[in-house]
Amino acid sequence: MRLSAMEGQEQVIRSLQRGLIHERVGHAYLFSGTPGVGKKTIARAFAQSILCLQPQAGDACDVCPSCRQYLSDNHPDMTWLQPDGATLKIDQIRGLRQRIRYRPYESPSQVVIMEQADTMQPPAANALLKILEEPPGPVVFILISDRGQALLETIRSRCLPVAFGPVPDEAIAAFLQGQGVAETQVTLLTLLAEGRWDRAARLAKEGPPPIREKAIALLKELPQAGEVTIFRWAEEWDKNKEGIAELLDTMALLMRDQLLINQQVPESLIVNGDCAGLLVHWPPAALLDGVEKVLAARNWLTSNVSGKLLVEDLLMTLREHVRRR
Ligand SMILES: [Zn+2]
Structure with missing residues (x-):
């Protein structure tokens, strides 16, 4: 895919393309940001643009010999390194040094992409640092990391930082x-x-995670639920604090939705559009209090309170509020 056609990281792409258009591509980049925001995909497209023999406005042409080799994963000037096991190892960096020793075959420069660059231990990182300090020829390094700050400062300072934010x-x-x-x-x-x-x-x-279905069922049945039922529900969540966090977040959102529906806001603001009407019988005061109680319980989760007691207490309180109408 062409760089300019990629969605979600417009600022990053514009700055990379500026470098390509003005023939001022850096020697090393550090692509950093949370996982899943497009670092690897954009690195792949950026590398193709660097290697392309007739780029157009910062985009690879897709048809030159370089692009054809690149698209068939068979480009002599492209090296893609991934951790061997848990880390990028010093042997991999030594191998890389051998590989980039010669002039590029096809393209104006070689490109090296290193995934999870922060997994390098100091010996590997220092070996890479030496290469970055004295590259054997025209090479562009693209280091990718979910935890850019974990890289050696000496390596970071040799890279142009490219920060990836969340996708809008x-x-x-x-x-x-x-x-x-x-x-x-x-x-x-x-x-x-x-x-x-x-x-x-x-x-x-x-589709949505299964916990959401549980939250919906729970809120639906809560007004009629007896104490024994509530105790049983609470039991189920006892050893699952992460699950409780998700459950509480979902419950808070469902209540918030009903409050908004009561205000007749535009549909696009309703998060759980598919279960509008679920809490239509809850009095507004119960919804307002409910959101507050759920968020308070959410805060308590980080303490060492028992998950069972927390859920039990919350559900009993909510039920009381709904019944008081
Ligand atoms: Zn091309």
């Missing part, structure tokens, strides 16, 4: 729509994707 919600929503996600679920799945393509792709395929 509009881009994620457009992607989900393109994947055929139902309109009523787009807002919810966009929120759950948290600006990450990998999550968006998974959500498009699998």
Whole structure:
């Protein structure tokens, strides 16, 4: 895919393309940012543009001999390093040194992409540092890291920093729509994707996480639930604090949605568009208090309170509020 056609990281792409257009591509880049925001995909397209023999306005042409080799994963001037096991090893860096020793075969420069560059231990990192200090010929390094700060300062200072932020919600929503996600679920799945393509792709395929269904069922049955039922529910969550966090977040969102629906706001603001009406019988005061109680419980989760007691207490309180109408 061409650089300029990529969505979600416009600022990064513009700055990379400026370098290409003005023939001022750096010697080394550090692509950093949370996982799933497009670092690898953009590195791949950027490398193709650098290697291309007749780039157009910062985009690779896709048809020159270099592009054809690149697109068939068979470019002599391209090296792509991934950790061997858990780390990028010194032997890999030595091998790299051998490989880039000669002039480029096909393109004006060689390109080296290093995934998870922060996994290099000091010996490997120092070996790379030597190469960065005295590159044998025209080579562009693209280091990729989810934890850029974990790299040696001496390496970081030799790289142009390229910071990737979260993918904007509009881009994620457009992607989900393109994947055929139902309109009523787009807002919810966009929120759950948290600006990450990998999550968006998974959500498009699998739909909302199962915990959401549990939260919906729980809120639906809560007004009629007896104490024994509530105790049983709480039991189920006892050893699962991470699950409780997700459950509480979902409950808070469902209540917030109902409050907004009561205000007749535009549909696009409703996160759980597919279960509008779920809490329509809850008195507004119960919803308001409910959100507050759920968020308070959410804060308590970080203390060493028992998950069971926390859920139990919350559900009993909520039930009381709903019944008091
Ligand atoms: Zn080309």
